[in-house]
Amino acid sequence: MDFARLWLGLLLPLVAALDFNYHHQEAMEAFLKNVANNYSSITYLHSIGKSVKGRNLWVLIVGRFPKEHRIGIPEFKYVANMHGDESVGRELLLHLIEYLITNDGKDPEITNLINSTRIHIMPSMNPDGFEAVKKPDCYYNQGRENYNQYDLNRNFPDAFEVNNVSRQPETEAVMKWLQTETFVLSANLHGGALVASYPFDNGVPETGTLHFRSLTPDDDVFQYLAHTYASRNPNMKKGDQCKNSMKFPNGVTNGYSWYPLLGGMQDYNYIWAQCFEITLELSCCKYPREEKLPFFWNDNKASLIEYIKQVHIGVKGQVFNYNKVPLPNVIVEVQDRSHICPYKTNKFGEYYLLLLPGSYVINVTAVGYDPHLTKVVILEKSQNFSALKKDIILPYRGQLDSGPVSNPSCPMVPLYRNLPSRSAATKPSLFVFLVTVLHIFLK
Numbered sequence: 001m002d003f004a005r006l007w008l009g010l011l012l013p014l015v016a017a018l019d020f021n022y023h024h025q026e027a028m029e030a031f032l033k034n035v036a037n038n039y040s041s042i043t044y045l046h047s048i049g050k051s052v053k054g055r056n057l058w059v060l061i062v063g064r065f066p067k068e069h070r071i072g073i074p075e076f077k078y079v080a081n082m083h084g085d086e087s088v089g090r091e092l093l094l095h096l097i098e099y100l101i102t103n104d105g106k107d108p109e110i111t112n113l114i115n116s117t118r119i120h121i122m123p124s125m126n127p128d129g130f131e132a133v134k135k136p137d138c139y140y141n142q143g144r145e146n147y148n149q150y151d152l153n154r155n156f157p158d159a160f161e162v163n164n165v166s167r168q169p170e171t172e173a174v175m176k177w178l179q180t181e182t183f184v185l186s187a188n189l190h191g192g193a194l195v196a197s198y199p200f201d202n203g204v205p206e207t208g209t210l211h212f213r214s215l216t217p218d219d220d221v222f223q224y225l226a227h228t229y230a231s232r233n234p235n236m237k238k239g240d241q242c243k244n245s246m247k248f249p250n251g252v253t254n255g256y257s258w259y260p261l262l263g264g265m266q267d268y269n270y271i272w273a274q275c276f277e278i279t280l281e282l283s284c285c286k287y288p289r290e291e292k293l294p295f296f297w298n299d300n301k302a303s304l305i306e307y308i309k310q311v312h313i314g315v316k317g318q319v320f321n322y323n324k325v326p327l328p329n330v331i332v333e334v335q336d337r338s339h340i341c342p343y344k345t346n347k348f349g350e351y352y353l354l355l356l357p358g359s360y361v362i363n364v365t366a367v368g369y370d371p372h373l374t375k376v377v378i379l380e381k382s383q384n385f386s387a388l389k390k391d392i393i394l395p396y397r398g399q400l401d402s403g404p405v406s407n408p409s410c411p412m413v414p415l416y417r418n419l420p421s422r423s424a425a426t427k428p429s430l431f432v433f434l435v436t437v438l439h440i441f442l443k
């Protein structure tokens with residue numbers, strides 16, 4: 001061990017403080033590479049693919065074991081700048097990285113978070129778009145779309161209708177990435193409004209569109225997640241800070257209620273990647289002047305940290321057979337909130353279910369086993385940095401005459417054909433449709 005360097009390291013921060021300027025691709029890469037070099041034990045930098053113009057799509061992972069998944073440690077992600085002209089999220093994620101790495105071992109909350117969570121941070125999903133912005137301003141700009149002029153938040157498969165678009169390299173890269181990790185919780189950072197918006201963004205009558213909204217079976221959890229973010233952001237929580245915008249009570253909205261969209265990333269995450277994702281609109285102005293960046297960091301820092309912690313609500317564990325062998329690809333769902341594409345254990349036999357405090361019945365369905373129901377009670381949230389841990393051992397089955405339970409997979413698009421209707425009180429308003437016309441270039 002080089003003593004002089006160690007001593008210097010204690011005196012000087014290992015990475016020069018990040019300034020509050022916009023970081024274009026080259027400067028962003030330099031920052032990420034310095035972080036990865038200087039904090040190699042808790043970070044890992046990799047590119048999940050390339051943009052149309054060949055720019056790397058960087059992801060920096062922060063965690064005690066950054067290079068690979070560990071059993072019991074949930075995977076979390078933030079993705080920003082999928083609309084290249086929405087610039088605030090991109091810089092906030094760079095500052096978040098700096099905040100996490102420089103507080104590890106100093107701030108107990110951050111240390112606990114890094115010990116218990118693997119945090120994936122993608123500051124820009126659309127680097128070509130960001131570089132294409134010629135004259136930054138507050139409204140729609142060229143640069144929203146990728147280099148081929150596709151809006152990446154309309155470019156994913158859609159659960160409710162066929163989305164016949166040419167899938168872009170940035171979208172393909174994200175879809176592939178989602179298959180490589182068991183992401184549990186995520187947020188997608190935008191600009192042009194101030195609101196935390198939760199799924200669905202698209203819908204059918206069965207999800208509530210006749211009532212001007214589209215809700216998931218996990219609506220209680222999604223509302224809680226959106227409130228967790230919005231309530232810690234002093235301007236977002238007021239709900240009416242952007243001129244010419246809709247008013248959002250408490251700074252929260254259902255995506256469809258605001259305005260419907262086809263092919264969004266948030267719905268894709270929830271339906272096909274088993275990952276709960278919300279959409280965060282962080283600034284009324286899409287591309288504000290650099291002088292405003294410290295203000296945005298101040299307003300969002302507590303929310304960004306608190307939101308990551310929510311990956312630890314609910315219950316998690318592994319499913320084993322009677323020989324204690326972990327079982328992958330087993331359906332583990334909560335009764336009465338089953339997903340249209342059933343949530344399954346990963347290759348380590350792990351499941352993660354985000355749930356609010358309460359009593360639930362977990363339904364485990366494995367090929368070759370009888371259906372297995374087990375009760376869990378989630379207590380009031382503790383500051384424990386761990387979901388309730390519950391491993392499930394499937395009983396010895398013996399030689400039964402009846403055939404094994406089949407393992408249903410994800411049906412073809414469009415989904416939600418045969419779901420019972422969720423009836424509920426009527427909410428909005430003609431106003432929604434009028435506002436929709438004005439807002440199609442936000443989320």
Ligand SMILES: *[C@@H]1O[C@H](CO)[C@@H](O)[C@H](O)[C@H]1NC(C)=O
Pocket residue numbers: 014015016034035037038
């Ligand atoms: C650490 O970061 C600084 C910039 O802040 C850089 O100059 C230096 O090369 C980095 N050190 C290593 C070992 O990568």
Ligand SMILES: *[C@@H]1O[C@H](CO)[C@@H](O)[C@H](O)[C@H]1NC(C)=O
Pocket residue numbers: 064108111112115
């Ligand atoms: C975090 O992990 C480190 C390394 O494993 C350990 O030394 C430390 O006690 C842990 N800190 C907390 C707060 O859990």
Ligand SMILES: *[C@@H]1O[C@H](CO)[C@@H](O)[C@H](O)[C@H]1NC(C)=O
Pocket residue numbers: 162164
């Ligand atoms: C999808 O779009 C392509 C090109 O725009 C078109 O040729 C094709 O017929 C479309 N397919 C469907 C199912 O709409």
Ligand SMILES: *[C@@H]1O[C@H](CO)[C@@H](O)[C@H](O)[C@H]1NC(C)=O
Pocket residue numbers: 331333335336342363364365371373
């Ligand atoms: C458990 O889930 C399976 C499919 O995943 C379903 O067929 C069955 O009806 C469920 N059982 C209960 C009691 O909910």
Ligand SMILES: *[C@@H]1O[C@H](CO)[C@@H](O)[C@H](O)[C@H]1NC(C)=O
Pocket residue numbers: 382384386387388389
């Ligand atoms: C924290 O959670 C873990 C997993 O559920 C549990 O084993 C442990 O006892 C909890 N610790 C505290 C202090 O609540």
Ligand SMILES: [Zn+2]
Pocket residue numbers: 083086190191441442443
């Ligand atoms: Zn956007």
